[in-house]
Amino acid sequence: MTAATSAPQxxxxxxxxxxxxxxxxxxxxxxxxxxxxxxxxxxxxxxxLGMLGPxxxxxxxxxxxxxxxxxxxxxxxxxxxxxxxxxxxxxxDVGALVEGPGFHPFLTGRDNLxxxxxxxxxxxxxxxxxxxxxxxxxxxADAARRRYRGYSLGMKQRLGLAAALLVPRRLVVLDEPTxxxxxxxxxxxxxxxxxxxxxxATVLLSSHLLAExxxxxxxxxxxxxxxxxxxxxxxxxxxxxxxxxxxxxPDVDDAIAALRAAGAPAHRAEGGVAVPPGPLEAPQxxxxxVGAGVAVWEVHRRRAHLEELFAxxxxxxx
Amino acid sequence: MTTVEQARTTAxxxxxxxxxxxWVLRRPRTLVLFALxxxxxxxIGVGIALTGGPGGGDRDGPGLxxxxxxxxxxxxxxxxxxxLALLLPLTVATAAADALAGEAAHSTLRGLLLAPxxxxxxxxxxxxxxxxxxxxxxxxxxxxxxxxxxxxxxxxSGTMITLSGTTLGLGEALGRVALVxxxxxxxxxxxxxxxxxxxxxxxxxxxxxxxxLGGLIVFGVLAAIPSLEWLQPLLLTSGWGAGTDAxxxxxxxxxxxxxxxxxxxxxxxxxxxxxxxxxxxxG
Numbered sequence: 385m386t387a388a389t390s391a392p393q394x395x396x397x398x399x400x401x402x403x404x405x406x407x408x409x410x411x412x413x414x415x416x417x418x419x420x421x422x423x424x425x426x427x428x429x430x431x432x433l434g435m436l437g438p439x440x441x442x443x444x445x446x447x448x449x450x451x452x453x454x455x456x457x458x459x460x461x462x463x464x465x466x467x468x469x470x471x472x473x474x475x476x477d478v479g480a481l482v483e484g485p486g487f488h489p490f491l492t493g494r495d496n497l498x499x500x501x502x503x504x505x506x507x508x509x510x511x512x513x514x515x516x517x518x519x520x521x522x523x524x525a526d527a528a529r530r531r532y533r534g535y536s537l538g539m540k541q542r543l544g545l546a547a548a549l550l551v552p553r554r555l556v557v558l559d560e561p562t563x564x565x566x567x568x569x570x571x572x573x574x575x576x577x578x579x580x581x582x583x584x585a586t587v588l589l590s591s592h593l594l595a596e597x598x599x600x601x602x603x604x605x606x607x608x609x610x611x612x613x614x615x616x617x618x619x620x621x622x623x624x625x626x627x628x629x630x631x632x633x634p635d636v637d638d639a640i641a642a643l644r645a646a647g648a649p650a651h652r653a654e655g656g657v658a659v660p661p662g663p664l665e666a667p668q669x670x671x672x673x674v675g676a677g678v679a680v681w682e683v684h685r686r687r688a689h690l691e692e693l694f695a696x697x698x699x700x701x702x
Numbered sequence: 703m704t705t706v707e708q709a710r711t712t713a714x715x716x717x718x719x720x721x722x723x724x725w726v727l728r729r730p731r732t733l734v735l736f737a738l739x740x741x742x743x744x745x746i747g748v749g750i751a752l753t754g755g756p757g758g759g760d761r762d763g764p765g766l767x768x769x770x771x772x773x774x775x776x777x778x779x780x781x782x783x784x785x786l787a788l789l790l791p792l793t794v795a796t797a798a799a800d801a802l803a804g805e806a807a808h809s810t811l812r813g814l815l816l817a818p819x820x821x822x823x824x825x826x827x828x829x830x831x832x833x834x835x836x837x838x839x840x841x842x843x844x845x846x847x848x849x850x851x852x853x854x855x856x857x858x859s860g861t862m863i864t865l866s867g868t869t870l871g872l873g874e875a876l877g878r879v880a881l882v883x884x885x886x887x888x889x890x891x892x893x894x895x896x897x898x899x900x901x902x903x904x905x906x907x908x909x910x911x912x913x914x915l916g917g918l919i920v921f922g923v924l925a926a927i928p929s930l931e932w933l934q935p936l937l938l939t940s941g942w943g944a945g946t947d948a949x950x951x952x953x954x955x956x957x958x959x960x961x962x963x964x965x966x967x968x969x970x971x972x973x974x975x976x977x978x979x980x981x982x983x984x985g
Contacts, residue, residue, distance in 0.1 A: 452815075476818070490729060499721055499725060503718060505817065
């Protein structure tokens with residue numbers, strides 16, 4: 385299954401330039417449990433890469449190794465051109481929200497961020513400006529002077545996002561950023577990700593919300609039980625998975641008979657008849673149906689959705 | 703791009719230390735412990751005022767607290783000795799527990815590691831925070847002790863009558879108080895270093911408190927067993943009686959020096975283990 389890695393990426397350019405992050409042969413075991421098994425992955429610079437996978441598939445472990453929070457059992461990590469012992473040198477340019485927000489309950493949201501700001505190497509001078517700007521950006525300006533103790537789950541998540549955005553970043557890593565957020569919060573995350581992308585930053589986003597990933601990501605990587613199933617450009621993956629036609633008709637049985645007679649593999653599907661990609665092109669299929677006297681309401685190309693791709697990838701393995 | 707590459711990769715240490723001190727001194731439980739500590743000399747003072755102030759009550763009971771009766775500047779030293787038994791170690795252990803285990807429990811340790819604050823610098827920054835707590839705690843006891851002693855007992859125009867029967871002038875008496883305060887801080891730093899080492903291994907602050915208080919109790923028990931007398935030089939707490947040496951004249955330095963040396967050994971070992979562990983710890 386690991387064969388399908390990094391399919392359509394032009395990542396052969398100078399290392400450190402074309403990729404924001406790169407892992408090779410990455411492996412992590414906790415005792416007898418294999419959390420990450422021999423993963424190769426490139427995060428192209430400027431991409432918004434969505435990392436997908438069921439719970440426990442190793443998304444967070446992979447992110448933690450990428451950021452130097454956990455040591456790999458084997459393999460190498462490269463982050464913004466830094467590797468090995470030097471990995472921490474990349475971190476000033478990396479904003480991260482990993483495993484949920486972490487703040488002190490007895491401080492206000494703003495004071496928590498000021499404490500984060502004191503530790504930010506890229507921040508020089510008065511931290512109050514950047515802190516207030518970050519609070520504004522995630523929609524927390526009104527709650528900034530309330531204690532973190534009283535924050536709702538969504539507000540905590542927003543504060544975590546604000547901490548990742550305190551200074552301009554080259555790479556932003558967001559682990560389940562929409563956890564606990566209401567629809568408005570989800571939209572805000574989408575907007576922030578778009579702003580980051582437009583500013584030239586690379587975004588690595590892990591999520592189990594497929595629609596979310598489909599809406600904001602240019603690339604996806606799918607993990608299952610520690611193995612990378614597929615990685616590449618979202619559009620290319622969806623195109624490869626798409627194809628076939630859906631025919632809306634009241635005469636389903638007749639249509640299937642007519643199509644099979646014409647040499648097209650057809651089967652009953654929701655909304656009519658599905659015709660997987662086969663020897664016949666769309667005009668020939670329509671002609672075959674009309675020729676057989678089948679009433680046709682509509683014929684459309686089946687658009688692949690990430691959800692189907694994901695389901696196919698993760699279920700065929702199981 | 704080149705300016706980014708040349709920029710610093712970690713925040714200036716002064717800024718980190720200042721943020722840490724601000725954080726430590728704003729934490730409610732630290733402030734509560736400071737207030738409790740300030741009450742120790744007040745409680746002793748009130749007790750003396752009630753049971754037998756200067757010129758009244760029975761003076762023949764021996765011991766430290768009795769010596770305070772006519773003798774205001776003995777009070778801070780008595781209060782420090784009393785607080786060193788439990789409350790002061792508890793205070794620094796709390797600070798050390800919050801410093802690493804507490805940050806891990808709140809997921810804030812990860813934020814510091816990702817900033818990044820270098821792992822060794824992180825330990826140094828936490829050391830500054832715990833040192834601040836130890837200094838403020840000891841100062842709270844000493845300063846409130848001096849003031850309470852002066853109010854409650856007054857003392858014959860600010861002199862100190864030593865346990866040896868001689869009388870010290872105000873300046874020298876205050877010097878003795880400062881000496882005991884400094885010595886107490888060093889003893890507390892030894893406790894703090896060990897507590898930080900435990901803190902580096904766990905994400906449960908209570909484990910640190912239990913380890914420190916359990917350690918104090920075990921040390922006390924070991925010290926009370928006659929056949930284990932050879933262990934005495936190794937036990938941190940066995941030198942903790944030396945603080946009252948400051949009430950003797952001339953000042954015997956043996957106990958103070960040996961207990962300080964012992965504390966420094968604990969301090970170095972604790973700091974080394976903390977750094978070793980934090981350089982490997984998962985964030």
